[in-house]
Amino acid sequence: MSNDTAIEQREVVVVGGGQSGLAMGYLLGRRGIDFTILEAADAPAAAWRGRWDSLRLFTPARYDALPGVTFPGDPDRYPTGDEVAVYLTDYARRFELPVELDSRVTSITKADRGYLVELDHRAYLAEQVVVATGPFQVPRVPVLAERLGPEVVQFHSSVYREPDAIPAGTLLVVGGGNSGFQIAQELSALHEVHLSIGSRQTPLPQRILGRDLFWYLEKTGLIYKTTDSRIGRRASGRETLVGSSPRALRRRYGVELHGRTVDAAGSTVTFDDGTSLDVRTVVWATGFELDHSWIDVPIFDDNGRVVHRRGVTQSPGLYFLGLTWQHTRGSALLGWVKDDAEYIAQQITANRSVAAGESRKPERVA
Numbered sequence: 001m002s003n004d005t006a007i008e009q010r011e012v013v014v015v016g017g018g019q020s021g022l023a024m025g026y027l028l029g030r031r032g033i034d035f036t037i038l039e040a041a042d043a044p045a046a047a048w049r050g051r052w053d054s055l056r057l058f059t060p061a062r063y064d065a066l067p068g069v070t071f072p073g074d075p076d077r078y079p080t081g082d083e084v085a086v087y088l089t090d091y092a093r094r095f096e097l098p099v100e101l102d103s104r105v106t107s108i109t110k111a112d113r114g115y116l117v118e119l120d121h122r123a124y125l126a127e128q129v130v131v132a133t134g135p136f137q138v139p140r141v142p143v144l145a146e147r148l149g150p151e152v153v154q155f156h157s158s159v160y161r162e163p164d165a166i167p168a169g170t171l172l173v174v175g176g177g178n179s180g181f182q183i184a185q186e187l188s189a190l191h192e193v194h195l196s197i198g199s200r201q202t203p204l205p206q207r208i209l210g211r212d213l214f215w216y217l218e219k220t221g222l223i224y225k226t227t228d229s230r231i232g233r234r235a236s237g238r239e240t241l242v243g244s245s246p247r248a249l250r251r252r253y254g255v256e257l258h259g260r261t262v263d264a265a266g267s268t269v270t271f272d273d274g275t276s277l278d279v280r281t282v283v284w285a286t287g288f289e290l291d292h293s294w295i296d297v298p299i300f301d302d303n304g305r306v307v308h309r310r311g312v313t314q315s316p317g318l319y320f321l322g323l324t325w326q327h328t329r330g331s332a333l334l335g336w337v338k339d340d341a342e343y344i345a346q347q348i349t350a351n352r353s354v355a356a357g358e359s360r361k362p363e364r365v366a
């Protein structure tokens, strides 16, 4: 940081302007807390804007709302990703949330009182900080992808947009999660599609006896089971496939299923049963990694995972929001992130220092 970097002060800085950051902002605003939301992208809800065009949510509209305003339309329908982006953008506007766009945070360090939150050419001193940078950050692609020849078109599911842009020829989707299944299904209308499933996820029907799966999870209380509970512990170790199944993908959409992809050479991909396939295109639906390397505060374990209890770290005043299974299955979902946000808002309120009333004029480091 250069000596003439402008430093502003806030009681709370929220990093990330997705659903988690916005829900946090709404609750902080209602408590009269002085805060800002720093968002790296040039628009709120960037993650939803970047997802494929035909994406439909697996949660119905009744479970897609943040605190304070319902999701528009029939509560039983499944909105598109674009609708979520519009909803979140309107949400920020309606509640006049102070979202600063094009504001990527490059580091968080401990300061005398609170934290120094640095951006490229400016910084904030914040008494408390909420990191809401998302559960799906860095696309994960296995190293064997490097062994594919240049004649193969390959990309991660996070850059997939629509089927027309895919070249003709055999297409392999690698990854048996919700994204892999949905993309394979969509592409099967125009292409010969294969799906490589490394580890089977438990398929759950989207609707049972006319009601949505999440209605049952809510009514039975399963969605609220915490990582401390026996059921929560078991469920958090298991991925689930909502509304898709290997059998339906094969029978209804003609997608050929394979086991784990174990090798690649030129345009040939090999699976764990020794069979192989010549491919023109590979879509890596192989998930994401977290990247918290820019946070320079000792809150990580030996594997680089943040140590926290319901988002509260051991460094006073530093919180996380929106992590997968942060507390429950709902922690990283639109309709339930409010519960963790409310809990963190309570912690923030309890920690508010006497400095809360002090003047916060921009100052310069001498």
Ligand SMILES: Cc1cc2nc3c(=O)[nH]c(=O)nc-3n(C[C@H](O)[C@H](O)[C@H](O)COP(=O)(O)OP(=O)(O)OC[C@H]3O[C@@H](n4cnc5c(N)ncnc54)[C@H](O)[C@@H]3O)c2cc1C
Binding pocket: 015, 016, 017, 018, 019, 020, 021, 038, 039, 040, 041, 044, 045, 046, 047, 048, 051, 056, 057, 058, 059, 064, 103, 104, 105, 106, 132, 133, 134, 135, 136, 179, 294, 321, 322, 323, 332, 333, 334, 335
């Ligand atoms: C394909 C897919 C489908 C999904 N479908 C559903 C569904 O149907 N229903 C549901 O409830 N959930 C769904 N989810 C899960 C979850 O709701 C989303 O992943 C959601 O985007 C998470 O919101 P978030 O605000 O926690 O994180 P994000 O939406 O990822 O937002 C984080 C924000 O932080 C910003 N950021 C990152 N780093 C920095 C930095 N250093 N400085 C400043 N800003 C930064 C990013 O630009 C981003 O805007 C889905 C997820 C995926 C991947």
